[in-house]
Amino acid sequence: MLYYLKRFLIGRPLKSHEAGEQKLNKKKALAILSSDALSSVAYGPEQILLVLITIGTAAFWYSIPIAVGVLILLAALILSYRQIIFAYPHGGGAYVVSKENLGKYPGLIAGGSLLVDYILTVAVSVSAGTDAITSAFPGLHSYNVLIAAVFVLLITLLNLRGVTESASVLAYPVYLFVLALFILIGVGLYRIVTGQVSPELHTSIGTPVAGVSLFLLLRAFSSGSSALTGVEAISNAIPNFKDPAPNNASKTLIAMGILLALLFSGIVLLAYYYGVSPQEEVTVISQIAEQTFGRNVVYFFIQGTTALILILAANTGYSAFPLLAVNLAKDKFIPRMFTVRGDRLGYSNGIIILGLLSIILIMVFKGQTEHLIPLYAVGVFIPFTLSQTGMMLKWLRERPEGWGLKFIINTTGALISFVVVIMFFLTKFSQVWSVLIFLPLIILLFYRIRKHYDAVADQLRLSTCEPAVPIDGNVVVLPVAGITHVVENSLNYAKSLSPHQIIAVYVPFERGDEVAFEKKWEAWQPDVRLVTLYSPYRSIIHPLTKFIDTVQRKASESNYQVTVIIPQFIPKKGWHNILHNQSSLLIRAHLLYRRNVIVTTVPYHLQK
Template sequence: MLSALKRLLIGQPLKSAELGDQKLNKTKALAILSSDALSSVAYGPEQILIVLITISAAALWYSVPIGVGVLILLLALILSYRQIIFAYPRGGGAYVVSKENLGVNAGLLAGGSLLVDYILTVAVSISAGTDAITSAFPSLHPYNVNIATLLVIAITILNLRGITESASILAYPVYLFILALFILICVGLYKEVTGTVSPEVHVTMGTPVAGITLFLLLKAFASGSSALTGVEAISNAIPNFKEPGPKNASKTLAAMGLLLAILFSGIVYLAFAYGIVPKAQETVVSQIASYTFGRNYMYYIIQGTTAMILVLAANTGYSAFPLLAVNLARDKYIARMFTIRGDRLGYSNGIIFLAIMSIILIITFKGRTEHLIPLYAVGVFIPFTLAQTGMLVKWVREKPKGWIVKLTINLIGALISFTVMLIFFITKLGQVWPVFIFLPLIVYTFHKIKKHYEAVGEQLRITTCEPSVEIKGNVMIIPVAGITHVVENSMNYAKSLAPDQIIAVYVAFDREAEKQFQEKWECWQPDVRLVTLHSHYRSIIQPLTKFIDTVEHKANESNYRVTVLIPQFIPKRNWQHILHNQSSLLIRAFLLYRRDLIVTTVPYHLKK
């Protein structure tokens, strides 16, 4: 039944030869990898206004020059990540660039930051989308966490079906959002140009404002830069593109940058032209749409597509997280299971892990993850800064043709990214201080995992100087609970291996049962030695393991190996397992980690 449900939800397994069919063309890649960046248009300009309004409404005109500054940073990032795509065509983005040019720890810091950022992307985006839904239907507000969890599960299932299939479905709402905002901006600009909008609704640009400081302007710039989260996702996901991967990825990156620049600048300018003041009850995009169209069908289309893009922004995390995890796993910094492709040729372990961590965050913060947004932004600007600094080192070291221009691009990007990161740390220290704790812990964990894998490899390698121990013989211990076909099956198997000695062990809880079993055994298996152990406290494990320890100690002195052969019957139906004491599983679990002991199970399958 579980297998049938899995096939229904995920689909039939794909052959490895079909991997090429799971690659993305530029149209689908733009939709699936740009949703995070494009969705930030819905809150990036608003973040600028929220900071400026703390001075006065007169200060809101600064949003236009601040928006220009954000666009300059966007251009620097797009040009920088385009260079990264061609320099590192296998993907990995900031992690690979930092590791190869700045050292392992810098790479792990970038990789760890991005892993956390993608988890936050899913949690924050889904929660924001859920808020949009429950705002439209207030009666659903008590079920925020349930709705958010269901949305995570739905997007997870969609991604487990394969990247091509998920991209085909998710492309429609993404492009619908882009079209809706283009219409909004065009109609809004037309009204502003034709004089429909009164120039008196906003303060003239250049008007002196008392109380404005450079610090506050930088804070507003940093807040607006949150609109650039997700820009790096394409450089991480180059292996998902159809060939030629780097060329297609760079074109997709350029298209994303152009769309983001147009939508961001359009919303910023219309907010200034309409004299929009941020409200707690209504978003800036909602106010612009309301002023432009009134509360008609176009308003609701814009609000609906905005809610959809906020939910679908989570899909950028689902696209980029598994591929970044693959790069870290190949370098042995996280579990190797992240390199395994699932039935539908996606890295399903990474997808499932991302979903679980996101749901935990949503439940922990009860679907209200607004105060995680600063962490979310910092998690991006740390890799931004490291990646561009790494590219600086690369150009200086290698000096390829035209390296001065490339160096200049990365230098500008690195300086702006570093400035934004510092502003976040200075102005939002109370919200981002956990970064100073969990990032070092993540890097430390990466090193511990790497050390473990290296130790395992060293011990498994047959070229190591550790001498192998010559085994002279084998002693088999068989725990028995009665005289049954299950025990008979195990006895026959043990005898077929011709060990030096077979010892059957029976643990009795009362003396009379012990005596009766010994008599029956003498008649049934007279050639097999039986050891009976009396348990005063009705425990099977304690007396059995004590006896095994004694035998093992004597066997090791003579270079004999001890094997514990555990009889186990398997019910015909899976649900029938719960009706039986799982003594054999308990014994196996308890003995499995003994150093010089071999533990094996002999199954006996029931037919009824």
């Protein structure tokens, strides 16, 4: 039943040689890997206004020069990540760049930040999409968390079906969103140019505003820079592109940058001219669309596509998180299970873990996007800063042709990204302080995992481990609970290993049972030694393990190996297991941690 359900939900397994068919062309890659960056247009401009409104709506004209600053940073990041794509064509992005140019620990900081950031990508995107839905239908506000969790489950399931299948489904909503926003921006600008928008709705650019300071403007700039999250995803996911992967990734990155610049600047302009103020339960885009078209079909089309892109922006995390996890797992900093491909050739473990952690995050923050965005932005601008700094050192060290311009681009990106990080810590410390705790903890976890893998490799390596002790014979211990076909089956197997060194062990709880069983055994198997271990406290594990330890100590003196054979019957139906006490499982669980003791289970399958 579970097998058929899995096949229905995920699809048929794919062969390994079909991996090439799972690569993305530029159109699908733009939709999948740019959805996070493009969707941030829905909340990036709003973050600027949330800061400026603290000194009044008259300060809204500052959103224009702040947006110009964000576009300059966007250009620096796009050009820089284009260089990273060609310098590191196998992917890995900020983690690989930082590790190779700055060292192991800066690389781990970048990698750890991005892992957390992709979890936040899913949580923020789905939460923001849910907000867009509940803005249009206020009666659903109380179900925000439930709606968001359901969307995460659906996207997780879609990604488990494979990269190309998810791309084929998700490409349409992304391009519909782009179309919807271009319609909104085009009609809105037309209304402004033709004088249909009252000039009284906004203050003129350059109007003096009391209370404005450089610190406040930098704070608004850093908040608006949250619109640039997701820019790095393409450089992380180069292996997902069709050949030539670096060229296709570079063209996709440039296309994303152009679209993001146009949409972001258009929304900022409309918000300024319309005099839109951020509200708790109505998004900025919702207000702009309502003022432009009214609450008609076009308004709901814009709100619907906005909600879809915000939700589906989570797919950027699903595309980049597993690939980053693969790079970290190959370097032995996270469990190797992240390198395993699933039935549909995707890295299923990474996809499932990402979905589960995102749902937990949504539940903890109760789906409130404004509490997640600052943490989200810091998590991506730390890797931005490290990767730009790493590329600066790379150009200084290698000095290829034209390195001067490349160095200037990376320096600009590094400086601005660093300023954004500092401003977030200075202005929103209460929301981002947890970065200072979870990043060191993540680095410590990476270190401990790598230390474990190194220790295991050192112990297993033939050139360094202790030589194997020769075995001169085998002592078989056979725990028995009665005289049955299960015991008979196991006893026959034991005789094939060591016909003269078998010890059957019976643990009775009553003295009468002990005597009765010894008589039965003597009549049934007189040639096999039986040891009874009376247990007045009704424990099987304690007397049995104590006896096995004694046998093992004596056997080691003669270079004999102790093998414990555990009889176990297997019911025909799985649910029948709950009707039995599973003593064999408990015994095996305890004995597996005994040194120099081999544990073997001999199954006996029941027929009905």
